[in-house]
Amino acid sequence: AQSVTQLDSQVPVFEEAPVELRCNYSSSVSVYLFWYVQYPNQGLQLLLKYLSGSTLVKGINGFEAEFNKSQTSFHLRKPSVHIRDTAEYFCAVTFRGHTGFQKLVFGTGTRLLVSP
Amino acid sequence: NAGVTQTPKFQVLKTGQSMTLQCAQDMNHEYMSWYRQDPGMGLRLIHYSVGAGITDQGEVPNGYNVSRSTTEDFPLRLLSAAPSQTSVYFCASSYAGMEGEYFGPGTRLTVT
Numbered sequence: 001a002q003s004v005t006q007l008d009s010q011v012p013v014f015e016e017a018p019v020e021l022r023c024n025y026s027s028s029v030s031v032y033l034f035w036y037v038q039y040p041n042q043g044l045q046l047l048l049k050y051l052s053g054s055t056l057v058k059g060i061n062g063f064e065a066e067f068n069k070s071q072t073s074f075h076l077r078k079p080s081v082h083i084r085d086t087a088e089y090f091c092a093v094t095f096r097g098h099t100g101f102q103k104l105v106f107g108t109g110t111r112l113l114v115s116p
Numbered sequence: 117n118a119g120v121t122q123t124p125k126f127q128v129l130k131t132g133q134s135m136t137l138q139c140a141q142d143m144n145h146e147y148m149s150w151y152r153q154d155p156g157m158g159l160r161l162i163h164y165s166v167g168a169g170i171t172d173q174g175e176v177p178n179g180y181n182v183s184r185s186t187t188e189d190f191p192l193r194l195l196s197a198a199p200s201q202t203s204v205y206f207c208a209s210s211y212a213g214m215e216g217e218y219f220g221p222g223t224r225l226t227v228t
Contacts, residue, residue, distance in 0.1 A: 009156070034216050043120075043206055043219035044159075090158060103174065104149075104217065106158035 002027045004093050006107035013114055015083055021076040021110045023065075023091030033074040034092040034104070035065055044090065050074065061085065086114045117142050120220035122207050128226045129197040137192040137223050139207030147210045148190040149217065152176065152203040159206065165190055197227045 005024045013019045025031065032051050036044040048059025055067040065076045074091060088109045094102040123138045141148065149164040151174075161174030165184040179201060181193040190209075194201060204224050208217035 004158075036219075041222075043221045044208075044217075045219070046216040049216050103161055103164070104159075106160075108156055108158040 002031070002093055002095070002105045004091050004105055004107035006091055006110050008110050009108070010111045010113065013081055013112065015114055015116050016080050018079050019077065019081050019085075019112065021089050021091075021112065023074045023076065023107060025072050025074065025091075025093045027072070027093065027095075029095060031093045031095060032102070033065075033067060034094075035059065035063070035074070035076050036090045036092060037061075038088045038090065038109075040087070047076070047089070081112070081114050083114050083116065085112060087112060119143065120207055120209055120218050122205075122220035122223050124223060125221070126224050128228065129194070130228055131197060131199060133197050135194050135197065137194075137205055137207075137225070139190045139192065139220060140188050141190075141207075141209040141218070142188065143209060143211070143218065144187060145209035145211050145218070146187070147212070147217075148184065149174070149208045150180070150182065150190070150192045151206045151208065152201075153206060153222075154203050162192065162205075194225075199227045201225065202227045 003026045034049045035047040038044050048057050050057045050067045058064045088111050090109045091107040092104045120141045146167045150162040151159040153159050160176050163182040165171045204222050206222050207220040210217040
């Protein structure tokens with residue numbers, strides 16, 4: 001069965017510093033990978049996704065993620081964070097190669113806290 | 117486009133009451149899903165639908181019913197509310213699953 005692990009429940013960082021949010025997954029088959037962001041009292045918004053091709057994926061708001069198949073990781077990075085990046089970030093994975101609905105499995109989330 | 121809309125935004129129920137959470141999307145997406153979000157547990161899939169008239173169970177279906185009579189609407193029914201169903205509920209839709217899902221703003225439900 002698939003599972004997604006986000007080891008850091010909270011990551012505090014100062015404004016303009018770089019940040020990396022870690023995501024590891026377990027799956028014996030190829031997967032699609034996603035990062036979502038949730039701002040306070042809002043729904044989830046898709047940040048970026050990896051379906052195939054280049055392992056470095058660029059998303060919205062200056063975020064990027066790198067797919068590492070050998071380490072089964074999909075870490076999210078931003079070289080310089082802003083106060084407005086304070087939010088909860090969720091990594092999610094789904095099966096690749098299946099037809100029909102592909103269920104998303106979410107990690108437990110990482111709260112990014114950016115302070116001045 | 118309004119995207120995915122959910123009503124109500126907030127709801128308080130007493131144990132044993134029933135209610136329906138509404139979800140609608142105007143993007144002509146075939147796939148729709150219901151998730152619940154609880155602290156420290158991420159999002160868990162309750163039920164999903166791959167098209168009008170077709171639904172299936174997710175990870176935590178007990179105590180919930182769904183139906184899909186149109187492409188646009190996917191209501192979630194709580195049959196007899198329990199305190200364990202206190203949560204934030206999100207509806208989502210997608211064109212083909214692997215493209216990522218679009219989420220509604222959520223319904224915060226409290227069962228006393």
